[in-house]
Amino acid sequence: MFDRDVVVVGGGPAGIAAATALSQRGFDVELVDQRAQLGGAIYRQPIAGARPVKQSRFAARRWQHLHAAIQHAAVTYRFSSVFVGVDGHGNTLIEDRNQGRLVSVRARAVVIAVGAVEKVIPRPGWDLPGVVTAGGLQVMMKETGTAPQGRVLLAGNGPLLIAVAAQMAALGNAPVAIIESGNPMAINGNGLGLLPHAELLADALGYLSGIVRHRISWRRGTELIALDRAGSQLAAELRHADGRRETLLIDQVALHDGIRSNNFGLPADQAGTTTMPFITRAGDCREALGAIASQLDGMRAAADVAAYLSRKPNDAAASLDGIARQRAAQAVLATMFAPIAGPPRLTALPDETIVCRCERRRLQDLKLLLGGTGALSGREIKHNGRFTMGACQGRFCADNSARIACELNPGSPLVASDLTGSRWPVRPLPISALLGDEPAHHDQSARDQ
Amino acid sequence: MVSTSSLSVIIIGCGIVGASTAYFLARAGVQVEILDAIEPAAQATGSADGAVSVASKRPGPVMNAALAGIALYRELAVQGLFEGAFKSRSTFVLASSPVEREVLEAHAAVLRSVGVRVEMLTSTDLRARFAPLSDAVIMGLEVFDEGHAIGYQIVHRLLSAAPVNVRRNCRVESFLRDGNGRVTGVVTNHGPMLADAVVVASGNGSADLLGIPDVLIARKGQLLVTERAPALNAAMPGAIMSGRYLISKGMQAGTALASDRGYGTVVDPLATGQFLIGGTREDSGEKATNDAEAVAEVLRRAVEMVPGLAGVRLLRAFAGIRTAVIDSKPLIGRVPDADNVYVATGFEGDGICLGPVTGKAISQLVLDRSVDLDLAPFSPARFAQLGVAA
Amino acid sequence: MTERSFLWNDQPIAFRDGESIAAALAAANVRDLGPDLLGQPARYFCGIGACQACLVSVDGVLREACLTPARAGLAITPAGARHV
Numbered sequence A: 001m002f003d004r005d006v007v008v009v010g011g012g013p014a015g016i017a018a019a020t021a022l023s024q025r026g027f028d029v030e031l032v033d034q035r036a037q038l039g040g041a042i043y044r045q046p047i048a049g050a051r052p053v054k055q056s057r058f059a060a061r062r063w064q065h066l067h068a069a070i071q072h073a074a075v076t077y078r079f080s081s082v083f084v085g086v087d088g089h090g091n092t093l094i095e096d097r098n099q100g101r102l103v104s105v106r107a108r109a110v111v112i113a114v115g116a117v118e119k120v121i122p123r124p125g126w127d128l129p130g131v132v133t134a135g136g137l138q139v140m141m142k143e144t145g146t147a148p149q150g151r152v153l154l155a156g157n158g159p160l161l162i163a164v165a166a167q168m169a170a171l172g173n174a175p176v177a178i179i180e181s182g183n184p185m186a187i188n189g190n191g192l193g194l195l196p197h198a199e200l201l202a203d204a205l206g207y208l209s210g211i212v213r214h215r216i217s218w219r220r221g222t223e224l225i226a227l228d229r230a231g232s233q234l235a236a237e238l239r240h241a242d243g244r245r246e247t248l249l250i251d252q253v254a255l256h257d258g259i260r261s262n263n264f265g266l267p268a269d270q271a272g273t274t275t276m277p278f279i280t281r282a283g284d285c286r287e288a289l290g291a292i293a294s295q296l297d298g299m300r301a302a303a304d305v306a307a308y309l310s311r312k313p314n315d316a317a318a319s320l321d322g323i324a325r326q327r328a329a330q331a332v333l334a335t336m337f338a339p340i341a342g343p344p345r346l347t348a349l350p351d352e353t354i355v356c357r358c359e360r361r362r363l364q365d366l367k368l369l370l371g372g373t374g375a376l377s378g379r380e381i382k383h384n385g386r387f388t389m390g391a392c393q394g395r396f397c398a399d400n401s402a403r404i405a406c407e408l409n410p411g412s413p414l415v416a417s418d419l420t421g422s423r424w425p426v427r428p429l430p431i432s433a434l435l436g437d438e439p440a441h442h443d444q445s446a447r448d449q
Numbered sequence B: 001m002v003s004t005s006s007l008s009v010i011i012i013g014c015g016i017v018g019a020s021t022a023y024f025l026a027r028a029g030v031q032v033e034i035l036d037a038i039e040p041a042a043q044a045t046g047s048a049d050g051a052v053s054v055a056s057k058r059p060g061p062v063m064n065a066a067l068a069g070i071a072l073y074r075e076l077a078v079q080g081l082f083e084g085a086f087k088s089r090s091t092f093v094l095a096s097s098p099v100e101r102e103v104l105e106a107h108a109a110v111l112r113s114v115g116v117r118v119e120m121l122t123s124t125d126l127r128a129r130f131a132p133l134s135d136a137v138i139m140g141l142e143v144f145d146e147g148h149a150i151g152y153q154i155v156h157r158l159l160s161a162a163p164v165n166v167r168r169n170c171r172v173e174s175f176l177r178d179g180n181g182r183v184t185g186v187v188t189n190h191g192p193m194l195a196d197a198v199v200v201a202s203g204n205g206s207a208d209l210l211g212i213p214d215v216l217i218a219r220k221g222q223l224l225v226t227e228r229a230p231a232l233n234a235a236m237p238g239a240i241m242s243g244r245y246l247i248s249k250g251m252q253a254g255t256a257l258a259s260d261r262g263y264g265t266v267v268d269p270l271a272t273g274q275f276l277i278g279g280t281r282e283d284s285g286e287k288a289t290n291d292a293e294a295v296a297e298v299l300r301r302a303v304e305m306v307p308g309l310a311g312v313r314l315l316r317a318f319a320g321i322r323t324a325v326i327d328s329k330p331l332i333g334r335v336p337d338a339d340n341v342y343v344a345t346g347f348e349g350d351g352i353c354l355g356p357v358t359g360k361a362i363s364q365l366v367l368d369r370s371v372d373l374d375l376a377p378f379s380p381a382r383f384a385q386l387g388v389a390a
Numbered sequence C: 001m002t003e004r005s006f007l008w009n010d011q012p013i014a015f016r017d018g019e020s021i022a023a024a025l026a027a028a029n030v031r032d033l034g035p036d037l038l039g040q041p042a043r044y045f046c047g048i049g050a051c052q053a054c055l056v057s058v059d060g061v062l063r064e065a066c067l068t069p070a071r072a073g074l075a076i077t078p079a080g081a082r083h084v
């Protein structure tokens, strides 16, 4: 009746840790990833011959351990394959792009470890070509071993911006500047909270020294407030802490305002039944706490699945302590990087700012919708305003739409999942794949894992 | 008689029927409050296809009501209320086999006999009008003057246009009655609420409220929405429906083609450039979930008729539960054992089409005015067990 | 067209083995990925298949440029330029 003990979705640290541990315990594990290689967001692997991107010593070592361990485990891989959900009959659905069809797997348990997505606060012009996410810029750098071309500006909030800047500089094209809305260097003792977290501290110091060495201008307390086309370039309008405005001409801008779990549309975590698999999220897709916590949470998920499958007591306790420590560390980072002007007020953006790019819905559309009959539910905002209705299924607008709704109607708070709900396909699915006759894209690079 | 401005009415259920009733009552000056266990368009109305159509109907009271329903949509679109939310278009019923051709030919004659404008199209005619159709289609029937409306959009329009108070997350558990047994309001999970009259427009929830679990049947349907495909969408002059759909709707009882999933293919090109593709008609009300088997089958049948759909991506799948009545006619009218309680439910797969016209009729009943629609065939009194005393 | 190239709007674009379509286009300085299904310019953005903004037509199939490995001989066009 079952095809597999466990399907693990995602080949990042969480998925690798879960798949390895479950395979070591003797379970039959299939690991699915949309890419042709393991690695996930943080450990995106370089193509053959590419120069590896500068990474901290700790991170490099963690990857070596993860990779070595899974190589010794008997995991079955399904690469270039997109998990699209678990259907009402309990089938795990995977668009296998090597085979060109939708594959339906009956698994006893499913570990969903699809990572995080970056938060991007809308700004006028954020939808233009040449505007990328900082993580998007970074994973491409990791893949190709080359820095992005031209004058590049990094803007937003959080430690990832410094890491990307240092990595760009090491590859020979330092960013024009880092625009940071917080001021983590303010002498208020916040940073001391990082002291117990040696690895994160070492990472931070490593990247900071890169910034200093390459004389990258790190403009703290500054915000990128608008982007516009300027010939073949982009004009980036900045607002400094003292209110001063400045315009920079650049070729590309990378935005980043933190990360959040990529849990859009996913089936709920659940205990298995005779028809439904046991389902658990793992890693940043459960709670976005970074790579160390993700790896631990992959172990935790493996322990939960093993306890379910073998009906033995759970031994996840050790992972939980470590995850709690990472939660504390992330809280310290969040305090350090808190925007000095306070959390951004999205309703103060210009009315024509695009909020939902897929459906081209603007702030004014949401204001109009919510100005009428009073507080609407997330589902009503989605249906009647089309926010989160497009191809990204809310990954880049659900948070922002919910926040705007909260600013307009503080009495009826909403969160992203109120708009997005839970249903498959969790990603758009070619109809040809459902019919089993999608043109197959065989992929040689997948062979050597 | 009470003057309308002091009359207060509670409507249980904020689907298209409740919202339409509220709209017409509020416009007449009645104080209206809609109570919904969840929120507006939370059930069938929010997960329906939305054909405003008689293309698949047999002559009879439901057909007559549907024709009045279409006319009202048209009127409200002209008035502005439904402008842009009602897409006027033809329905093309297509035959891919000799059996279906026979069904269609008979059906065309029937539609004509009640004054519906139709035209038979040969495969050559079809190819000229409807480039995206596949060669598997051997003939078609164009049914004119039909349309499409998305249930939740209509509800939103109705609620935004009239002073109606909607209480979300407010579940009605029973009726409130005075010492004489007269209904004076409802008991909700937030406590009792008083009203001069109560309208039960609660879809599947009506079964418990009116004590008719054996009269109403839940019938699940799965529907799909694709991504935009602007060129393909523009090349489709209307919606298509497979001849098999008529069969799944029970038009040809005894024909062996209908499966237990009740597959019947409908493809509606939406104003956004997307496609709405249906669907199933399953005798189940258990779970509003989608399964890959049914979704793939629905798509396979759609692609059989419109091969270009294979190159489009599926964006969303959803399922809704229709409320059917065992004798296939809705329940609309006054509840026999109470003179101030009304019911309007059991529209199965036609409630988007029938919702506004039903809401108008109920408002006329409540206001004791003459009713445009002939409600006699839909009388709740035909089921003896139906009542508030349950 | 060399062995190691694909066509973007009929122009050959060189790529390295294992590279995504998006990476190859970026290396060729192509940032505007043409009209998407709504007519707005598509672009590489998130790099992880999440934003769907890099959707292109790869031999007639809609694919995320950031997820799809480049292969010799592919004919790639903007998603919105397809004749569907």
Ligand SMILES: Cc1cc2nc3c(=O)[nH]c(=O)nc-3n(C[C@H](O)[C@@H](O)[C@H](O)COP(=O)(O)OP(=O)(O)OC[C@H]3O[C@@H](n4cnc5c(N)ncnc54)[C@H](O)[C@@H]3O)c2cc1C
Pocket: A009, A010, A011, A012, A013, A014, A015, A032, A033, A034, A035, A038, A039, A040, A041, A042, A043, A081, A082, A083, A084, A113, A114, A115, A116, A117, A118, A134, A135, A136, A138, A139, A163, A259, A282, A283, A284, A285, A289, A290, A291, A292, A294, A427, C046, C047, C048
């Ligand atoms: C673009 C980006 C760059 C980042 N860079 C860094 C960094 O440099 N340093 C750092 O500390 N943190 C970084 N992070 C944070 C990151 O989330 C890490 O904390 C870590 O990679 C999380 O591990 P994970 O296993 O939970 O998820 P991930 O590492 O994100 O792994 C998820 C995996 O799931 C796959 N996947 C996603 N959806 C599907 C699907 N539907 N079907 C099949 N496969 C799917 C992805 O291809 C990926 O391989 C980054 C995040 C993002 C989004």
Ligand SMILES: Cc1cc2nc3c(=O)[nH]c(=O)nc-3n(C[C@H](O)[C@H](O)[C@H](O)COP(=O)(O)OP(=O)(O)OC[C@H]3O[C@@H](n4cnc5c(N)ncnc54)[C@H](O)[C@@H]3O)c2cc1C
Pocket: B012, B013, B014, B015, B016, B017, B018, B035, B036, B037, B038, B039, B040, B041, B042, B043, B044, B045, B046, B047, B048, B049, B050, B051, B052, B151, B170, B171, B172, B173, B201, B202, B203, B204, B205, B206, B209, B220, B221, B222, B223, B279, B319, B320, B321, B322, B323, B344, B345, B346, B347, B348, B349, B350, B351, B352, B353, B354, B355
């Ligand atoms: C898959 C599918 C396809 C369809 N296609 C079409 C079509 O093409 N054309 C067409 O005309 N029709 C179609 N329909 C039918 C149409 O959707 C329904 O007939 C119509 O929406 C019914 O509206 P309603 O207001 O009666 O019920 P509903 O929309 O179900 O509304 C009932 C409301 O009552 C609330 N409620 C229930 N119990 C209680 C309680 N005790 N207290 C408070 N509130 C309560 C519910 O929360 C709900 O919001 C389709 C339906 C489905 C499921």
Ligand code: FES
Pocket: A136, C043, C044, C045, C046, C047, C048, C049, C050, C051, C052, C053, C054, C055, C064, C065, C066, C067
């Ligand atoms: S860049 Fe976001 S999906 Fe490809």
